[in-house]
Amino acid sequence: MKGVLLVNLGSPESPTAKDVKPYLDEFLMDERVIDVPNWLRNIIVRGIILRTRPKKSAAAYAKIWWKEGSPLVVISERFTEKVQKQTTMPVALGMRYGTMTIQKALQELQNKGVDExxxxxxxxxxxxxxxxxVVVKTMEVQQAHFPEMNLTTLPAFYKNEGFIKVLSERIKEGLxxxxxxxxxxxxxGIPERHIRKSDPTRFHCKIDGSCCNTNxxxxxxxxxHQCFETTKKVQAYLGLPDDKISNSFQSRLPNDPWLKPYTDFEFVRLAEEGKKNLAVITPAFVSDCLETLEEIAMEGKEQFQEAGGGQYRHIACLNDGDxxxxxxxxxxxxxxxxxxxPV
Incomplete structure (x- = not known):
């Protein structure tokens, strides 16, 4: 019997330092998030970041927390319920980090007779x-606890026609x-070294002005490349002029080169260039979360307007839109x- 496992990022149980700390520990100790030797990651995360970050992050979460709980979790649950109504297969939701684990979601599917x-x-x-x-963790859990299950992974859908259409229409509505x-x-944002590490050729990705446009x-x-392709396809769908759009990357850690340009720097640059009315969309997320609701919708507006900008509009993610x-x-x-x- 076939079934579907949807997996999103995850969330702390509550907007308190007590609950944020273990969530951040699991997230930042992931070797694919901070990709340094384990001993060094321990020092960085548990010796430095977790000494101060939980309290700051908890305050940020508190600003965006809904009465129903974490926006990302609530939205993901609503989305899952709606998808379930449009398919005959069991659909389960898991999170890469936090207590809504992938293992619990796979167990839910197995209990319903799912083996594919x-x-x-x-x-x-x-x-x-x-x-x-997400893929690696799910495979590890499946092999350890559900060896009789077969896994198939839906590929990244950054240029899929259906995704581009619904994203474009969402932006059109937001504008x-x-x-x-x-x-x-x-x-x-991600560290530049992640781009090079993910390059199977070991030579193509130079992070310059040409590699992303060379097949x-x-x-x-x-x-x-995939981020730029999403923008290009949305631009073509909506007919947005070249001089009215640009890309940027948000949410970086210090002391390391991350993908540029940085979003917070762009808020200042655009304001200083005389852009008075700015709209911001975050296409790397399908569900609104801390990074969109607090960092972009709140902090971004403040940064843009303090630099001399005027009207600011954050366009919501796809969320659980029909x-x-x-x-x-x-x-x-x-x-x-x-x-x-899908392709």
Whole structure:
């Protein structure tokens, strides 16, 4: 029997330092998030970051927390319920980090008789710190606890026609009534070395002005290329002028080169260049979360306006919108009936 496992990032149990600390520990101790030797990662995470970050992060979570709980979890649960209504297969939700574990989700599917699982990492783009870690973790759990299960992974859908259409329509809706000067596509940042590590050719990805536009097998696992492709396809769909859009990357750790340009720097640059009305979309996320609701919608607005900008609009993620649910339902139903995966 076939079933579907949706996996998102995860969340602390509550917006308190007590609950944020173990969540951050699990997240930052992931070797695909901070990819240094374990002894050094221990020093960085447990010796430095976790001494101060939980309290700061808890305060940020408190600003965006819903009465129902973590926005990312609540949205993901609503999305799962809606997808379930449009397929005959069991659909379960797991989180890469936190207490809503992948193991619990696979157990839920097994209890319903599922022995063939479509794994859906809820990330449009391939990155070792998001898409890849979900796949690797799920495979580890499956091999250790559910060896009779077969896993198939839905590929990164950054350029899929259905995804581009629903994302574009979401942006179009978000821009209604807003006389924008600029639309900033802000993607989650990753260290530059992750791009090179994910390059199977070991030579193509130079992170310059040409490699992302030169065809290569490396693009199958190149986060930077895939982000740029999403923007290009949305731009073409909506007919956005070249001089009114740009890309940036948010959420970085210090003391390491991450993908540029940095979103917070772009807020200042765009304001100083005279852009008065700015719209920001975060296409690396399908569900609104701390990084979109606090970092972009709140801090971003403050940074832009303090630098001289005017009106600021954060465009929400796809979340549990009906059109996005229909796209996902089509993907999983095509897999169930024909064994076909989206491209």
């Amino acid at each position: 699982v479509l794994l859906v990492p809820l990330y449009p783009h391939y990155a070792m710190s998001s898409f890849e870690t 209604e009534g807003f006389d924008y000067d600029h639309v900033l596509f802000s993607y989650h 290569s097998v490396a693009h199958n696992t190149c986060y930077r 059109a996005w649910v229909e796209v996902m339902a089509k993907w999983v139903n095509d897999w169930e009936k024909e064994g076909v995966l």
